[in-house]
Amino acid sequence: MTETALDVHDLAKTYPNGVQAVAGISFEVRTGEILALLGPNGSGKTTTVKMVAGLVLPSRGSAEVMGLNVLKRRTDAMRHLGAVLEGARNVYWQLTARENLRYFGSLRGVPRRQLESRIDDLLTDVGLAAEQHRPVGQFSRGMQQKLAIAAALLHDPEVLLLDEPTLGLDVPAARALEENIARLASERGKAVLLTTHTMPLAERLAHRVLVIRRGETVAYDTTARLLAAHNSHADVTDILVSGELSPDLLSTLRNEFPHVETGQTNGSTQITWRDAQQAEILGLLNWLDGQNLAIANVGRRQPTLEEVFMTLTQEAH
Amino acid sequence: MVRLFEAEARRQARLIQAYAVEEIGQFLLFTVGFLVLSGLFEIIARGELASTVVLASAVGFLAWRTADGYMLRTVSTLADDAAWGTLEQLILSPISILGSMVIRGAIVLVFYTLEACLIGLVVFPLLGAWPTLSWAALIVFLIMQTGIWGVALVLAGLHMVYKQIASVTVAVSTALLFLTGALAPLDNVPLLASVARVLPLTVGIEMLRDLMVYRTTVPVNDVFWLVGTTAFYVAVGWSVLTWALRAAQRAGSLAHY
Numbered sequence: 001m002t003e004t005a006l007d008v009h010d011l012a013k014t015y016p017n018g019v020q021a022v023a024g025i026s027f028e029v030r031t032g033e034i035l036a037l038l039g040p041n042g043s044g045k046t047t048t049v050k051m052v053a054g055l056v057l058p059s060r061g062s063a064e065v066m067g068l069n070v071l072k073r074r075t076d077a078m079r080h081l082g083a084v085l086e087g088a089r090n091v092y093w094q095l096t097a098r099e100n101l102r103y104f105g106s107l108r109g110v111p112r113r114q115l116e117s118r119i120d121d122l123l124t125d126v127g128l129a130a131e132q133h134r135p136v137g138q139f140s141r142g143m144q145q146k147l148a149i150a151a152a153l154l155h156d157p158e159v160l161l162l163d164e165p166t167l168g169l170d171v172p173a174a175r176a177l178e179e180n181i182a183r184l185a186s187e188r189g190k191a192v193l194l195t196t197h198t199m200p201l202a203e204r205l206a207h208r209v210l211v212i213r214r215g216e217t218v219a220y221d222t223t224a225r226l227l228a229a230h231n232s233h234a235d236v237t238d239i240l241v242s243g244e245l246s247p248d249l250l251s252t253l254r255n256e257f258p259h260v261e262t263g264q265t266n267g268s269t270q271i272t273w274r275d276a277q278q279a280e281i282l283g284l285l286n287w288l289d290g291q292n293l294a295i296a297n298v299g300r301r302q303p304t305l306e307e308v309f310m311t312l313t314q315e316a317h
Numbered sequence: 318m319v320r321l322f323e324a325e326a327r328r329q330a331r332l333i334q335a336y337a338v339e340e341i342g343q344f345l346l347f348t349v350g351f352l353v354l355s356g357l358f359e360i361i362a363r364g365e366l367a368s369t370v371v372l373a374s375a376v377g378f379l380a381w382r383t384a385d386g387y388m389l390r391t392v393s394t395l396a397d398d399a400a401w402g403t404l405e406q407l408i409l410s411p412i413s414i415l416g417s418m419v420i421r422g423a424i425v426l427v428f429y430t431l432e433a434c435l436i437g438l439v440v441f442p443l444l445g446a447w448p449t450l451s452w453a454a455l456i457v458f459l460i461m462q463t464g465i466w467g468v469a470l471v472l473a474g475l476h477m478v479y480k481q482i483a484s485v486t487v488a489v490s491t492a493l494l495f496l497t498g499a500l501a502p503l504d505n506v507p508l509l510a511s512v513a514r515v516l517p518l519t520v521g522i523e524m525l526r527d528l529m530v531y532r533t534t535v536p537v538n539d540v541f542w543l544v545g546t547t548a549f550y551v552a553v554g555w556s557v558l559t560w561a562l563r564a565a566q567r568a569g570s571l572a573h574y
Contacts, residue, residue: 016568047569055405056569075411083409085572089402094335095328106324107410135335151406 004028005080005191006052006159011061012215013047021047023215024061029191029208031158034181036206036223037195040313044215045195046085049163052193053083065159079109082152083161090148093137097128097147100136101154108155115154122150126180142173149180160184162194166201174201181205199306203227209305211312218312223305230308237281240297241269241288249291257284268296274307321412325424333428343386348436351378352443354500372446373530374500377522379433379440380458381499384465384518385490386429387422391469392486394421396476405572414562415555418473422466430458448529457528457535457543461521464547468517470554474561480573493518502526514542517550 006029013022022044029035039045050056052063054070054077063070068077084090091100101119110118123129126146136144145165152160162181166174182205184190196202202209202223209226211219219226244264245253253260253271257280261272273281281298288295303311333340351374395418398404407417441447472489476482494500496509497518503510513519520543524535565571 013569021569050405050569053405053409055408055566055571057563057566075413078409078411081409083405085402085405089572090406092328092332092401092403095331099327099331103324103328104406104410106320107407107412109411112320 003031005031005033005066006193007064007067008048008052009062009064011048011051011063012059013044013051013056014059021215022051022058022212025210025212025215025217026061027210027217027220029159029193031191032185032189033207034185034192034194034205035208035210036202037193037210037212038199038202038309039195039212039218041197042214043212045212046163047215048212049083049085049161049193049195053081053085053161054078055085079155080158081161082155082157082159083163084145084148084152084165085161085163091136091144091151093144094135096133096135097123097139097150098132100147101151104151105154110155118154118156122153126150127176140173142169142177145169145173145177146180149177153184158189159191159193162192164195164197166196166198174198178205199304199309203305211309213313226308227302227305230303230311235275236301236303236307237273237276238297238299238301239271239273239284239288239295241271242294242296243267243269245269245293253287256287260284274303274311321420322423325420326427329421329424329428344432344435347382348439351375351382351436351440354378368444368446369530370501371444372441372448373502373526375437375440375444376448376525376529377497377499377501379437380461380522380525381494381497381518382436383426383429383433383458384462384493386432387426387462388465388469388472388490389486390425390429391418391422391466392472392476393483394425395473396483399477399480399572402572408562408571415558418470418558422469426462426466430462449532451528453535454525454528457521457524460543460547461518461525464517464521464543464550467547467550467552467554470551471557474554474557474559477558477561477565477571478568480570497522515546517546520546 008028009026010024011022011026012024014020025048027035037045037048047056051058052070054074057071065077066080068080070077070081092103095103098119101122102115105115105119120129123132126149128143128146128150131139131143136147139147149162149165165181166177169177178201181192181194185192194202194206206223208222209219210217221229244267245262250262253262257273259273259276263270271284273284276284285295285298395404398407408414468489472482472486475485493516496513497516498510498513499518499522502523503513503519520539524539524543527533527535
């Protein structure tokens, strides 16, 4: 049985300098659910997360964690909320991993008798048990990020806010962290609000997606429904051309077919066209043939979340 | 609550360990600095070495040094947290920021009091004179340092809003050294002496000298004055920090540095 763990209603923020960061957005995150909050740079994601955490005062609207208003009942609400903000800057680099967890555990009111075993469990969960006595300043960014998540989970909060948790991580570290986040929701029932620019991560992890642009909601639905909605009237054609195109030829291609996207890697050229009609694709193939370019592969596929995101945020221009 | 003090003490101890060279450097600087300053002031003021006068200087200097370190560290501990990204994590805890500052203030005061004692253990044998320790002196010391905590809250609050105010903090601290009669009593400068009484250290240092050097009782009026000015500085500090926290939350600048 899921329940609403985080309930955000008409949250808006205009900063004192007049910049409107968030124009009034509403969403909820249920227990065991991951909601990905997506948007281009400056769209209001971090401001939203910080308003939910009570770190930025909203101009209007409210955020409730387990039914507790984060501003009016802050102390109680904070007992149910953990957050990892600003990349790896969440823990003391001069302290060891264990010392950090002891400090934040005391601060968050974890009973003394439970704290050490809780720290042991969390260090094992995030794979830092062997490194627990090393100063955090000697950790890699991925390890620091894992420790920050462990610190946010010390008091076993129902709601977890993760602001760009994989920023700056290499692929293996990002994948390991992704698995941790997935387990937190599926096995521990945490409600996770996640912001990220890594669309494949959001597509794999998120049960629901909220896309915002300039502080306004552009789309808010389950990930599956959002993809399906775009699948019904849009798909993507990928054409792989052997050899790299000269700059002049690329320029001509973009003039002739302004909706295509191109990329060149390993001696081949990838041409992607979203929402193209069959006749348009045939026209492009004929044009490529006319340039004596060898077409290695042509395929049609469903759009990814990244492509849906691009469509949504461009449509909103 | 005891656990929070314990956790903060461990954290501060670890930070001091991490910056041990800097801490030792500070200790040497202020020990040698006092010896140089007291010698110079003696020659300028009286042209002769009188142990009671130098002892009075030492007591004033150590009270100021404790306040100096206490104030700078209390402000920098918040500034460092903003720079390290841990300030937001502190605010996310169920403990209020003011509660955190009370805990930090207490731990930092213990540290700088111990440092002042160590400096004293070097300086007093060299001077050949020892101050008299008493509970009354300890109480006066704690009240005057509480006033300094209030000033530190003002500066920490201003840092939250305006950032990079370390130089202001140093300027305030240095001004207190010369304007509160920490090195030499202000008796010969009546105008400055009366103005200086509103500063958080002046009356406290005078009382400490009465109790620890001249072994006399302290005037009751001075006790009320000290408690009153301390309450004023704490109230102002508390108000400024509360206002600053709201202002920083409104501007979204808590994590800026």
